[in-house]
Amino acid sequence: MAKGVFIVGTDTDVGKTIITAGLIYVLRSNGYNTSYFKGALSGALEKENMLIPQDTKIVSEVSNLKEDYNNITPYVYKTAVSPHLAAKIENKPIKLNVIKEKYSYLKEKYDYIVAEGSGGIICPLIDDKRGLYTLENLIKDLKMSVIIVARAGLGTINHTVLTVEYIKKIGINIKGIIINNYKEEILYDDNIQMIEKLTKVPIIGKFKYIENLENNLVENIRKNAEEVFDIKTIINCMESL
Numbered sequence: 001m002a003k004g005v006f007i008v009g010t011d012t013d014v015g016k017t018i019i020t021a022g023l024i025y026v027l028r029s030n031g032y033n034t035s036y037f038k039g040a041l042s043g044a045l046e047k048e049n050m051l052i053p054q055d056t057k058i059v060s061e062v063s064n065l066k067e068d069y070n071n072i073t074p075y076v077y078k079t080a081v082s083p084h085l086a087a088k089i090e091n092k093p094i095k096l097n098v099i100k101e102k103y104s105y106l107k108e109k110y111d112y113i114v115a116e117g118s119g120g121i122i123c124p125l126i127d128d129k130r131g132l133y134t135l136e137n138l139i140k141d142l143k144m145s146v147i148i149v150a151r152a153g154l155g156t157i158n159h160t161v162l163t164v165e166y167i168k169k170i171g172i173n174i175k176g177i178i179i180n181n182y183k184e185e186i187l188y189d190d191n192i193q194m195i196e197k198l199t200k201v202p203i204i205g206k207f208k209y210i211e212n213l214e215n216n217l218v219e220n221i222r223k224n225a226e227e228v229f230d231i232k233t234i235i236n237c238m239e240s241l
C-alpha cells in the first residue's frame, strides 16, 4: 500500500516546489520509489506551442523522476492566476475523476507520493455550477496528511500560525513544518521558536536560502536537501493512502 504526504504552503511562492523537489530527491536517491503529484498548475510556460509545467519539470529533474508529466500534473494552465480562474479563462474545467484516476494510477505504481498544493490551503480549484472546491477539499478527498512549508523571515509567525490553526480546525493532520529560505540570524531562529511554541507542531527541516539558486538549480537543491532532510523523519510523515 502506498504512503504519502501533501505539501501545503502558507502562501504561493513560499518554496513548496523547491522543498518538494529536495524531499523527493532524498527519498528516491535512497531507494524509495517515490512520485510527485500536483493536480493543477497555473502559470505554465509556453514553448513551441507546448505548455511546460515548471514545478513538475523542476521536481522531475532534481529527483530523476521519469513519469509522464500528464500523469503527475493532469491540469496545466498558462494563465498565472488561481486554478479556478485559469480554468474559466481557458475554458478547461478541472474534472475530479481525472485527478483521482491519475492519483490511483500513481498509488499503484509507486510506494510513496509527495503531492504539492497550488497556492495556500484555501486556494480555490473549482468554482462553477458544481459548487466551490478548494485545496482543503482535495486534501481530504485524497485522504492525505500535510507538511506545511513556511517562509523564514518577517511575517511568518502570523502566516504560519493561522495556517496551522485553520488546518487543525478542518480536521487535517499536520505532520510537521519546513522552514524555507532559512539564514542563521536571530530573527529567523526566534521565528522558528515562536512558531513551535504557538503551534506545538515540530519543525522538521530548515532549508537554507541559496544565493543565485537558479544558476545551478538541480545541484543546489540536491546538496541542500541532503544536508537538511532526515530520511527517517520524512518517512515518519508518510501515512498509508
Ligand SMILES: Nc1ncnc2c1ncn2[C@@H]1O[C@H](COP(=O)(O)OP(=O)(O)OP(=O)(O)O)[C@@H](O)[C@H]1O
Pocket (backbone or CB within 6 Å): 009, 011, 012, 013, 014, 015, 016, 017, 018, 019, 055, 117, 118, 119, 180, 181, 182, 207, 208, 209, 210, 211, 213, 214
Ligand atoms: N531556499 C531557497 N533559496 C533561494 N531561492 C528560493 C528558495 N526556495 C525558493 N526559492 C525561489 O523562490 C521562488 C518560489 O519558489 P517555489 O516555486 O518553490 O514556490 P512555490 O511555493 O512552489 O510557488 P507556487 O505557489 O507557484 O507553486 C522560486 O523562484 C525559487 O527559485
Ligand SMILES: [Mg+2]
Pocket (backbone or CB within 6 Å): 016, 017, 018, 055, 116
Ligand atoms: Mg510550486
